[in-house]
Amino acid sequence: MLEILRKLIACRSISPCDGGAIDYCAEFLQELGFTCHVMQFGEIKNLYAKYGECDRCLCFAGHVDVVPPFSGWDSDPFELVVSGDRVIGRGTNDMKGPLAAALKAISDTNLHDKAISVMLTSDEEIMGDYGTNAIVDFLLDKKEKITGCVLCESCAKEAAGEYVKIGCKGSLSVDVNSVGSQCHVAIARYSGNCVNNLICFLNKLLPNLDDGNSNFEPSSAQVTYLNTPEIKSRNVVPNRATALLNIRFNDTWTFDSIENYIIEIAKQTHGIDIKFLRGQEAFICSTDEWTNFLKRSITKAINKAPECGIYGGNSDAVFIRKLCPVAEIGAPIHNAHMSNEYITLSDLNKLYNIYRQIIDDFFAV
Ligand SMILES: [Zn+2]
Numbered sequence: 481m482l483e484i485l486r487k488l489i490a491c492r493s494i495s496p497c498d499g500g501a502i503d504y505c506a507e508f509l510q511e512l513g514f515t516c517h518v519m520q521f522g523e524i525k526n527l528y529a530k531y532g533e534c535d536r537c538l539c540f541a542g543h544v545d546v547v548p549p550f551s552g553w554d555s556d557p558f559e560l561v562v563s564g565d566r567v568i569g570r571g572t573n574d575m576k577g578p579l580a581a582a583l584k585a586i587s588d589t590n591l592h593d594k595a596i597s598v599m600l601t602s603d604e605e606i607m608g609d610y611g612t613n614a615i616v617d618f619l620l621d622k623k624e625k626i627t628g629c630v631l632c633e634s635c636a637k638e639a640a641g642e643y644v645k646i647g648c649k650g651s652l653s654v655d656v657n658s659v660g661s662q663c664h665v666a667i668a669r670y671s672g673n674c675v676n677n678l679i680c681f682l683n684k685l686l687p688n689l690d691d692g693n694s695n696f697e698p699s700s701a702q703v704t705y706l707n708t709p710e711i712k713s714r715n716v717v718p719n720r721a722t723a724l725l726n727i728r729f730n731d732t733w734t735f736d737s738i739e740n741y742i743i744e745i746a747k748q749t750h751g752i753d754i755k756f757l758r759g760q761e762a763f764i765c766s767t768d769e770w771t772n773f774l775k776r777s778i779t780k781a782i783n784k785a786p787e788c789g790i791y792g793g794n795s796d797a798v799f800i801r802k803l804c805p806v807a808e809i810g811a812p813i814h815n816a817h818m819s820n821e822y823i824t825l826s827d828l829n830k831l832y833n834i835y836r837q838i839i840d841d842f843f844a845v
Contacts (some may be wrong), residue, residue: 481580481581482560482562482580482828484583484584485569485572485828487504488504488544488580489559489569489572489576491504492558493545493546494545494546495545495547495602495604496523496545496603496610497545498524498525498545501576501602502544502602503518505579505598506527508583509529509583512531512586512591514598515530516528517530519615521610522608522609522610524601526599526601526610527598527601528598528599528615529597530595530597531595531596531597532593534594536843537595537597537625538594538596538630538838538839539596539597539599539630539804540582540586540599540630540835541632541806542582542600542604542632543575543600543601543604543605543611543633543796544576544579544600544602545603545605549570550819551819552819552820553819555820560572562825565824566825567823568822569821569822570821572821572822572823573812573815573821573822573823574633574634574811574817575633575810578811579600581828581832581835582598582630582831583598584832585836585839588836589836594843597624597626599619599800612800613796613799616799616802619803624803626803626804627842628773628805629804629805629807630774630808630838631795631797631807631808632809632831632835633796633808633810634792634811634813635791635795635809635810635813636811637787639812639827640810640811640823640828640830640834641781641809641827643789643791644766644771644774644778644788645788645790645791645795645808646764646765646788646808647695647731647762647764647797648793648795648797648798649729650699650728650733650738651726651727651728651729651760651794652726652729653724653725653726653757653758654724654727654755654757655754655755655757656678656722656746656752656753656754657720657722657752658675658677658678658681658723658751658752659719660672660673660674660718660750660751662711662717663717664715664717665715666715672751674717674718674751675717675721677752680749684745684748684749685701685742685745686703689701689727693732696730696732696762699729699733700727700728703723703725704724704725704726705723705724706724707721707723708720708721729762730762731763731764735756742756759794760794760798763798763801765797765798765805767805771807774809777834777840777842778809778834778838780837780841781833781837782833791813792808793813809831810831811823811831812827
């Protein structure tokens with residue numbers, strides 16, 4: 481498994497480049513008897529590899545691209561270093577490590593009578609239009625049938641595999657401009673104060689959007705930026721104040737309903753101007769049947785029942801759910817994207833055991 485990971489890490493696959501990783505995976509799977517479709521959409525290289533024909537097909541999905549190394553590394557980010565229990569390199573956690581575990585699990589399985597596919601892209605970190613999104617459209621067009629998908633994405637809270645991510649919160653950015661007139665503070669009570677107005681608006685919006693539901697925790701609105709023009713004075717009221725918010729919302733809202741709610745609050749306060757930037761709506765991408773199956777296999781593999789929920793950020797599950805039920809099982813997300821990024825050997829082995837167990841159980845049904 482470390483040899484596979486070493487080769488993947490050596491590919492300088494900073495999105496949207498794949499650095500040779502797609503060809504490496506295609507060759508690896510081809511040797512196992514997979515039929516490999518390397519698909520170039522725009523500047524993005526993607527892979528859909530398929531073994532066998534059967535009523536039920538299990539798919540492993542992921543990405544080979546990584547974020548840039550930035551600074552602060554103690555070793556070459558594209559050279560695998562094993563130090564104690566840590567396997568260090570850009571992408572070891574997100575998600576070449578889990579991908580290496582999945583490839584090794586597949587290669588150690590007797591594939592006879594089984595149908596397994598592998599879906600890989602190199603644009604996940606930039607979430608472009610030519611990655612998993614385009615592969616899924618291609619497969620829908622081909623009427624490819626996949627029973628269930630495991631996305632090997634970094635999503636665990638603490639130890640690898642102990643978390644099954646079954647959906648995603650929605651994301652909406654809100655730019656708030658509060659506009660007024662510059663004036664003497666003594667008369668602001670009569671002429672209005674745009675900073676006070678902005679605080680009033682935020683006070684109404686921030687505290688409680690909803691109570692959540694069985695799948696989702698309560699939605700949360702967070703201020704990421706707050707600014708007034710460069711007047712630092714105790715007796716002049718500025719003419720403008722700005723706040724940037726990001727709202728992570730649950731599936732009790734749609735984009736329209738949450739935007740209308742915010743617009744209604746804005747109407748109650750003078751001079752508030754709102755701009756929305758939509759991310760994605762909240763969704764659940766697994767079914768109870770698929771989630772319970774995965775939970776049973778993980779429990780068998782690591783002797784511990786995994787937690788299940790929607791912790792963490794966005795992923796390509798948003799696209800794959802159009803094709804089949806999908807859940808994320810991978811490394812702890814807190815180690816992703818950092819300098820000296822690592823996955824522990826024990827987490828790598830745990831993921832290998834989990835993916836193998838899933839394959840075994842899937843075809844034992
Ligand atoms: Zn990732």
